Amino acid sequence: MEKENKSIHEFDFSLIAEYFSNLQRQGPGSPEVTIKALSFIEGLSTDSRIADLGCGSGGQTMVLARNTPGKITGIDLFPLFIDQFNKQAEQLKIQDRVKGISGSMDDLPFQPEELDLIWSEGAIYNIGFERGLSYWRNFLKKGGYVAVSEASWFTTERPSEIEAFWQDAYPGIDTIPNKVAQLQKSGYVPIASFVLPENCWIEHFYTPQAEAQEVFLKKYAGNKNAADFIANQRHEEQLYMKYKAYYGYVFYIGKKL
Template identity: 60%
Template sequence: MSNEKQTIHEFDLNIIYEFFSNTERQGPGSAKETLKALSFIDGLTEKSKIADIGCGTGGQTMVLAQNTASEIIGVELWSDFVKQFNQNAQNQNLQDRVKGVVGNMENLPFQEEELDLIWSEGAIYNIGFERGINEWRKFLKLGGYIAVTENTWFSEERPAEIQDFWQKAYPEIDTISNKVAQMQKAGYLPVATYVLPETIWTDFYTWQTLRCDSFLKKHHGNKTIEEFVASERYEAELYYKY
């Protein structure tokens, strides 16, 4: 195993998708936090159209659907996640207005000014925050909203170890104030920003620890899997350390 710590983005997508399959959410979050973000958004009706970009299996999408009357399209690159997404919608009798489609966030399947709300929990980093908010804006109607979660620094200075890790994992990571400035530059009027509570991360890393154990057991002796798990564990280690 290499002594140099790799980041999740350096591994084969099939490994990443398998690791995060068969779970309600593919990243930190909760129904409570989805609803908190939704509370800042006005004017959604049964005629509104929402796109959930990088929807995964749709944990947050189903929460949106249960608390709005709008049509929702989930866009996800991985077809197995889309199959599970649509099964989840059917299980909750939401299939008439909630649908997952295979698609790429770099080439979204929407017309200009088609959407009332763009939602993206834990996914916009795949295209990059600044690129995402700029390229996706054309799909919003006048007065439409965008709601995203984004990796950010809470302070201007950080210990070198965690600075180096996240700078490599996500070079666009920045402070909240700089992210807000990027939104304003892109033509948005920021409505609200807030920090996810610590329990969101501790719950996620608790799940991750258990998943790492079972993943290693399933792929015993696979050096690539061992390196992937080491990367996941190192990220959690840095979180608890700092």
């Protein structure tokens, strides 16, 4: 029997990339939240090296670039996103210090202790929170920072429907205190954690998808995979609206010991 709800990872990568390439953001967030997280990072200079892992098309990266000095490398698995990323950098005339490259966040091209800051909004789940933090730590200088947003439970108990959805989609989801403990266990001093407001999901992520979904469905009329993918996106939005009191994204900022 076919599962009623698929995980996004069960769909064709090229289909996912094309759909999200039509959106400014590939996940929940906002410029205000990026700037707030950045406010906890100290000591950045024009010599600082920053990496944005799972950068997508670079919406948050360009906010980083406008609000901090240093050179930024964006890394994403999808070349389509990186093309858009580099075009944005050129349009903003910051291509001399902001560059996107295709690659995997679990096979980084940096030298040990090369980076001052590792950034990742809504993407560390691809390799797992603890695994990502532990691996990425190798590339941070002593005193360097990591800043990631991650799906987290707000409560210790949840309705069975949303519990089952997340256990299927991302079993690594956990409560905020447990995530902070994982950050500390991975060799960081926890500096800050804060919940992303609802507008990061609704205004900046779900609302912009309405038009994109209609365009996508029209382009792929009769394509079951495309129709199933859009149905999946709409189902996720419905679940968020129903259960947003129980989960959301949380920014976690840590400093390497």
